[in-house]
């Protein structure tokens with residue numbers, strides 16, 4: 001039997017997005033999924049790119065109402081990896097052919113922290129240049145809001161991508177999930193500065209935040225389009241009992257999972273040529289969550305490379321997967337499922353999105 005084909009106007013309107021995100025009928029969901037995969041394969045190809053994730057410190061100066069490593073959470077042993085630990089994890093990443101690394105951390109703006117990041121970038125670049133990776137590992141940073149000068153130092157040191165989630169593009173909802181000292185405008189301006197400095201920029205949101213509506217989620221995709229970002233990392237909100245948002249009602253697990261997958265698919269349909277990650281939080285809700293993300297149009301995976309001894313302490317939310325599984329075991333498991341779904345792994349490549357390449361051509365012409 002022929003499946004319903006989706007009728008989507010081009011370019012898709014905000015109303016179209018609301019209607020697709022509201023889908024609950026399994027046949028319709030499948031049809032959104034198939035369309036997203038078709039667009040992905042046509043625009044970006046079957047490759048899935050790996051970014052090895054190193055969570056280098058859970059020390060954080062921020063107090064976000066949803067996050068397990070917020071400064072007010074005292075039930076946590078705080079850690080910061082040293083230069084050698086970071087280099088060891090990055091070298092393992094390069095040895096596996098992963099091509100890119102993500103350095104993520106709680107937010108700090110002090111000189112010691114900035115110095116650690118700059119040294120890490122220099123060292124990773126110096127130690128991972130080889131025949132397969134002539135420019136060394138691609139380096140993505142995810143270390144929060146910093147000054148223009150700091151972003152420039154990171155870029156000059158050799159990092160080329162930066163992830164800074166907007167968390168929600170609705171300024172009122174943003175204000176409800178952050179302390180007063182943080183603002184939507186500052187975070188958005190950071191994204192603009194990052195782009196101006198020369199980074200490929202990524203952003204993203206949490207899905208199923210208490211009080212968030214389908215219109216908010218559709219508006220988040222409008223934000224991704226307006227800010228012309230190159231990559232997206234988004235996943236379900238997962239309540240953490242030691243945070244203020246942990247006790248507020250939010251949609252059930254299944255609903256958050258479905259909405260997260262639909263967000264991936266509708267983002268892919270709206271902006272075909274960007275990179276979209278199937279994030280760890282998907283796997284916290286469902287053991288096959290990341291594979292599902294790929295099946296709904298994502299093309300990036302972030303295998304965890306944080307040393308096992310500190311993984312438990314980087315607990316943004318409960319139910320984080322891979323707390324004890326070795327990075328090697330995870331690699332084998334992931335590779336098998338990626339190949340099984342008929343996709344390929346883009347080993348030894350930075351895996352920049354066609355969106356970036358297109359902009360480069362436009363800028364130089």
Ligand code: SAH
Nearest residue numbers: 066067105106107144165236237238316317
């Ligand atoms: N300090 C860095 C890294 C933050 S942690 C920064 O500001 O970019 C990375 C992401 O984890 C956050 O951007 C947020 O979207 C997500 N996160 C935090 N708490 C979460 C929760 N309870 N459920 C789901 N995702 C969460």
